Amino acid sequence: MNLTKGEQTKQNLIETAAKLFLKKGYSNTGINDILQEAKISKGSFYFYFSSKKELGFEVANYYGEIVLHNWLEPLSNNPWDVFINKMVSFIKRTDKAGKYFGCPIATLGLDIVFVDNDLSNVYANGIKKLIDIFSNSLQISGLTKDNADIVARKAFALYEGHTLYYRISKDKSAFDYMLKDLLSLV
Numbered sequence: 001m002n003l004t005k006g007e008q009t010k011q012n013l014i015e016t017a018a019k020l021f022l023k024k025g026y027s028n029t030g031i032n033d034i035l036q037e038a039k040i041s042k043g044s045f046y047f048y049f050s051s052k053k054e055l056g057f058e059v060a061n062y063y064g065e066i067v068l069h070n071w072l073e074p075l076s077n078n079p080w081d082v083f084i085n086k087m088v089s090f091i092k093r094t095d096k097a098g099k100y101f102g103c104p105i106a107t108l109g110l111d112i113v114f115v116d117n118d119l120s121n122v123y124a125n126g127i128k129k130l131i132d133i134f135s136n137s138l139q140i141s142g143l144t145k146d147n148a149d150i151v152a153r154k155a156f157a158l159y160e161g162h163t164l165y166y167r168i169s170k171d172k173s174a175f176d177y178m179l180k181d182l183l184s185l186v
Contacts, residue, residue: 026119067103080137135151
């Protein structure tokens with residue numbers, strides 16, 4: 001899809017903010033940080049967004065699109081073992097490339113929870129969507145919807161727990177434990 005120059009500028013702001021919010025946190029990233037990294041003027045920022053909060057909603061939509069809709073949702077049309085192996089393999093490759101900072105939806109949701117309720121709700125909905133994605137793969141693997149929903153909540157807790165441990169410790173074995181623990185659910 002060919003974007004106009006204006007659409008490219010707006011997308012650049014969203015992607016730059018997404019990267020900085022994930023690395024530094026929403027609260028620790030100022031508009032000037034985004035402008036400097038994106039090499040865009042303050043006037044251009046305010047042409048596209050009325051506030052950092054408005055940009056925050058766009059970042060939530062961006063991560064929802066690339067992580068949930070474009071990657072995990074299609075991947076969840078596989079049985080649980082295939083889904084989890086591919087997901088964790090991708091996380092390991094991303095980490096090896098120095099680009100893994102944890103689940104962006106949960107990471108930013110935790111950062112925003114005490115800052116803004118409206119933004120926090122958007123990330124909470126993203127987490128619910130992730131649990132539904134887990135449930136979909138579990139249902140494909142033969143679990144009833146009710147059982148899949150229960151196991152999906154456990155899977156989310158394991159996934160985020162190992163991710164959190166990795167973020168704090170930088171212990172890469174967390175990914176192997178994540179894989180083992182998630183596979184053991186079915």
